Amino acid sequence: MARPDIITIPILPLGMVNAFLLIVPGGAVLIDAGLPGSERKIRRALAEAGLTSADLKLIVVTHGHIDHAGDARALRDLSGAPILMHEADIAYCQGEQPLLRPTGAFGRIFKMTGAIEAPFPHFTPDIVLSGSEERSLTEFGVKGRVLPTSGHTPGSISLLMDDGTVFAGDLAASGILLGGIALRNRPRQPPFEEDPAEVAASLRMLLERGARRFYLGHGGPLGAAAIQRHVARLERPSAMQGATRLKSAVSEAD
Ligand SMILES: [Zn+2]
Numbered sequence: 001m002a003r004p005d006i007i008t009i010p011i012l013p014l015g016m017v018n019a020f021l022l023i024v025p026g027g028a029v030l031i032d033a034g035l036p037g038s039e040r041k042i043r044r045a046l047a048e049a050g051l052t053s054a055d056l057k058l059i060v061v062t063h064g065h066i067d068h069a070g071d072a073r074a075l076r077d078l079s080g081a082p083i084l085m086h087e088a089d090i091a092y093c094q095g096e097q098p099l100l101r102p103t104g105a106f107g108r109i110f111k112m113t114g115a116i117e118a119p120f121p122h123f124t125p126d127i128v129l130s131g132s133e134e135r136s137l138t139e140f141g142v143k144g145r146v147l148p149t150s151g152h153t154p155g156s157i158s159l160l161m162d163d164g165t166v167f168a169g170d171l172a173a174s175g176i177l178l179g180g181i182a183l184r185n186r187p188r189q190p191p192f193e194e195d196p197a198e199v200a201a202s203l204r205m206l207l208e209r210g211a212r213r214f215y216l217g218h219g220g221p222l223g224a225a226a227i228q229r230h231v232a233r234l235e236r237p238s239a240m241q242g243a244t245r246l247k248s249a250v251s252e253a254d
Contacts, residue, residue, distance in 0.1 A: 003165070006215065009045045011038050015175060015219050017067045020167055021045050022159075024141030027055035030081070031159055031167040032062055032217060033072035036120045042075060056081040058127075058140045062169025063156040064092025065192075066120050068217060073123040082126035084135075086148055089155025094122045098153065100192045107191035116192070129157060149206065151199030152190065158202075164212030164224075171203055172230055174219030187222055187230035200234035203227055 004023075011017040011034035019032040019042065028051055030042065043053055056079035061069045064085070069092070072083050085093070092098045097117055102108040110116065129135060134147040137159070144161030152170040159167040173190040193199055206214075207224055214222045222230075 006165070007045050007049060008215075009034070009038075009041055011035055011041060011067065018215070018217055018220070019068075020215055021049065022142065022167075023049055023051075024057065026141060027051065027057045029058045029060065029137070029140055029142055030056055030075065031060045031215075032068040032169065033059055033075050033083075034070060035067050036070040036074070038071040039074055039078060042071070043078075053079040055079075058137070059083045060146060060157070060159055060167070061085045061089075061093075061125070062158065062167065062217065063153040064089035065098060065153065065170070066116055066118055068169060069093050069123075070120040073121040076123065076126075083123060084127040084129070084146060084157075085125035086129045086155035086157045087131075088150070089153050090125065090128070092153065092155075093120075094124070095119065098192075099194050101194055103189035103191060103193050103196070110191045149202035151195050151197075151202045152193055154194065156202070158206060158211075160206060160209060160211055164210050165215070166206055166211040166213065167215045168203075168206065168211075170217045171199055171206075172214060172220075172222065172227060173216055174222055174226075185222065185226065187226045188219075189234070190218055196234050200231050203231045203234075207231070 007021040009019040011019050019034045022029045059072055059075055059081050061072050076083055100111050102111055132148055134145050136145045146157050146159050149156050149158040149171055156169055170190040172187050174187050212224045214227055
């Protein structure tokens, strides 16, 4: 199952925070830059593949949270690789506080620590997706494309490869706490989600477009069936709200 061209970089151990190297002809593409100060870990992963930071062709930042975007500027300085992001998350990389809607008790506690709102080196991405724009990455040697998959944040993006592999950032997570400590195969919401209904719609779109193996920022990877179950769970509360609305509309009509 493990693909030799995908290297998981443990930004924090046990799958708590992942970044990924995708080995491509003549170099590598980095998916997510990790927390500030992650250069050493990323260089080590490159070295394991016989590469150096100069071989980095592109840095895809799935969204503007510190554990994904925190080291992007340093890595660009080190490698010269352009940073690709969606315009809707740029403000989060320039000092604006992200909107943190906890999905449960862990998120609420985590928010109190202030860790995810800590400042990190500001940057402006070099390649910017806007609105519903998609972009093929063939020029970087990747058989796939980045597409907007909003919900976790407004500017969340995913890299969907032609073979069904997808790097989906924090659209879903697995395991307990921040990822892979246990129950790693069980999907769950990450600690924060700006719009769960939008997350469900984005995950559904990825499944419809052939996504089969989801590499995630926290925990994972997960298969399509697990994601399908997760989407159904996410859609349940809104279905309930719909049912309540229907019920009150009916009683009003009475
Ligand atoms: Zn996040």
